[in-house]
Amino acid sequence: MGRFVARRLAQAAAVVLAVYTLTFAVFYLLPADPVRIMIGPENGVDEARVSALRAEYGLDRPAAERYIGGLLHALHGDFGTSFQTGREVGATIAEAAPRTLALAGGALLLALPLGFLIAWWAAHTRRMWLRRSLGALPGLSLSVPTFWLGLVLLQAFSFGLPLFPARAEDGLAGLVLPAVTLAVPSSAFVAQVLLERLTVEMRQPYVDTARAKGASRARAVTAHALRNAAMPALTMTALLVGWLVSGSVVVETVFARNGLGRLIESAVTTRDLPMLQALVVVTTAVVTLLTLAVDVAHPLVDPRLRERAA
C-alpha cells in the first residue's frame, strides 16, 4: 500500500511539473514577446519601456534560469508578481480562492446527493416511463448553458421573488443561486456516470443472489449494486472539481462575485501571464491531488485492488 501511494504521488508530481513546464514553454519560450503581449498591440511600442519592463519582470535573464528559479519559488508558493496589478500572484490567488472554494463546495454538496438520487431512483424503479425520464435528465441539464440558467435563476428568485440577493460577496444567502447554477450540470455528470454503471451492475448475478435471499429491490440497489458502481462516479467527482473552476468563470461573472473565476477571466483579457500560469498550475495540482485521493481510496473499497496494491 505504501509503495502504491508513493508511486501515485510521484506520478501526480510529474503531472504538475509537466503542466508547469508546458505553460512556461507556451508563455515564455514561443517567439512572441511576453512584454509586448502584455502591453498589447493597441498601445504604441516604446522600445525603452519594453526593455525596462523586461528587466523589471526578470525576463531579460536566460530562459533556463527563469524556469528553474520560477519552479523553486513556486514550490514555496511564490508565483511572482502580476503584470497587471504588480501585486504578488500567490497572495491574490489565496485571497480569491476561499470564495470560489465555497462556491464549488456548495455546488458539490448539492450535486452529489442529487446525482446519486437520480441514478438510484432510475435503477430502482420498475416503471419504464419513470426510468427513461430520469435517465434523460442528465443529458437535458447538461445541454442547458450555465450562464442562461444563472440568469433565469436570478430573474426568478432575486428580481421576481426577492428570496436571494442578486449580488452578495459573502454570506450563505448569496451563495445559494450561484451554487445551484453550478450544481445542476455537475449533478448531471455524476448521475450519468453512476446510472450507466448501476444499470450494468443491476444485471450482475450477485444482484439476483441478493434478491433470492429475500432482499428488497431497494436493498439490492443500495447495499449491493451501488457500492460496486460508485467508483467511476467518485473518479468523475475528482475531475468535476477541475470543471467547477472553469464553470466559476461564467457563474462568478453572472453573479458578480469575486473569486478564481473572475481572476482567470481578467488574467486572460489583460494577458497577465504570471497570474495565468499560477492559476493553471494550482488548478492542475488540486485536481491531480483529488484524483490521487480517489485512486488511493479505490483499494479501500475494493478488496481485489487491495491485494494488487500491497
Add this chain to the structure above:
Amino acid sequence: MTPLLAVRGLTVRYGPPGRGRPAVDGVDLTVEAGEIVAVVGESGSGKSTLAHALAGLLPDTARVTGGVVTFGGERVDGLRERAWRRLRGRRIAFVPQDPGTALNPLMTVRAQLAEALRLTGTPRPGEDALEEALGRVGIPDPAALLDRYPHQLSGGFRQRVLLGMALAGRPALLIADEPTSALDTMVQKTVLDLVQKVAARDGTSVLLITHDLGVAADRADRVAVMTEGRVVEEGPADRVLGSPRAAYTRLLLRSAPQPLTGPAPAPGEPLLVVRDLRKVYPGGTIAVEGASFTLDRASTLGLVGASGSGKSTIARVVTGLVEPTSGSVLLDGAPVRAGRVQFVAQNPYASLDPLMSVGRIVAEPLRALRAGTRAERRERVLRLLEDVGLPPEVARRRPSALSGGQRQRVAIARALAPSPDVIVLDEPVSALDTVTQAQILALLRRLQDKHGMAYLLISHDLAVVAAAAERLAVMRDGRIVESGPTADVLAAPAAPFTRELLAAIPGGPRRGG
C-alpha cells in the same frame, strides 16, 4: 397430496407484447416434495428464463403472459414484489449460474451470509449460526472462511457459500440454474453430491437446470427436456434417458461425447517434442513442473486435468505466448517458427475482436505473416470459411451476429489460416452446448483428415478428451501423472487421480454404453 410446485402453461415473453416467440412457451412442470427434478436444454431453450420466473426474478424486460403457477398450494404467478419477498429465501431459494459473479465482490463471506440469515428470520446471526450455515454445505473450517472475500475462494468454495446462503432459510424448494457448468468435472461432482445430500437430509425439493444430460441422469428423479421454450419430454430419469420418445431427446443423447474405440494407435512420426518443461510465474507460483510429452504428426493428444493443474500454461508455452522457465519445445527438431503453431481459445465470445468483420479476423494471421496479396487472402478466407462449414456471407458480419458454435468455427478458421502444423485447442467446446459440442468435435476430426495437422487438445472434461484424442496425458498440480493411448488409460487407469477423474464424469455408466 398437492405437489410442492405445479406449473401449468407458463408463458414468458421478452420485449413488447405480441412480438416474436415467447422464451418460455406453455410449460407444464411438477415438483413433488423432496424430489429432484432436472430441466435439460441448450442455451436459448428457455430453461434459465423458466428458473428465474419460478423464483420471481425475471429481468425488467420479461413478463409472464400466461399460465398458472402454484407453490405449496397457493398461486404465485402474478404475485407482487412484496409478496415474492416473503417467499424468496424462506420458501424458495435460488442459486445462479456462475459462482464467479454470483457473490458480491466487495463483501466478505460473513457479510453476505449474515445478510441471508437476517433476511430469513435470524435477526442477529451469531458466530455459531454463521459457522453452522457453512458447515452444512461441507465447508471444513468455516471460521477461517468467514472473513475472506469471494475472489480469495476457489470456484467450488464460492458455489458452496452460495448454497449455504440459499439454504440458510431452510427453503422447501431450491432452484439451481446450471450450478456447476462453470466448474471443472471434479468440483462439479463434489458440489452436486452436496446438493443431493443436503436435499435428502432436509427434505428440500430441487429444481436443477442443466445442459448436461449426464448430470440430469445422475442426480434427478425426474427429467424434463426443454427446447425452443417448450418441454418436449418429461418423465422419470431412467425412462427419459433409457427410452427417449422425443426426437430432440434422442439428438441430445447421440451428441454426448463417446470415447474413441478401436485399436491403440501405432507409434507415429514425432512432430512436437516437449522436454522437461518448467514454468514458474513471478511470485513463485509453479505452474508446470517437468512436463514432457510428444505429439505425433496428424494425431491428437489430449491433455486433461482440473483447473489450476497447469494445462493452460502448457498451451501458452507451446503456442509461444509464454516463455518457459526451463525446458524445450521443438517442432520437427527445431524451435517453433511463427505461425507453425496456432491457438484456439476457450471462450469464443471473448476471443474474437467485436469490432472486426469475420473476414478480417480470419485473414489476420495471414496479414501478420505477410502471406499473399489482398486478393489472394480474400480468396483464402472464403475457402477457410467453407472448410469450417460457414457460408461466405459470414465474412462481412461481426462476431456479435453469430452463435457460440459459429464463433468457435471462426476461431478455428483463423487458426487454420496459415496452414499450421499444430493447433492448440484450449477447452474448445467447454462453453458450448452438447449438440454444438458434438458438431465442433466432428468438424475438428474432418479438418484433421483433410489437412493433416496435429491437435493438442486441452480440457477438464475427460469425456471430451476421450472422444477426440487417440492419446492422452493427465495433469495434476503441474505434473503429468499418467499418459498413454486413450483406450488403455480409460480401461486400466494407473494413477489414482485418473480414476477419480473417470468417476467424476457425469452419467458415467450410461455414456458410451
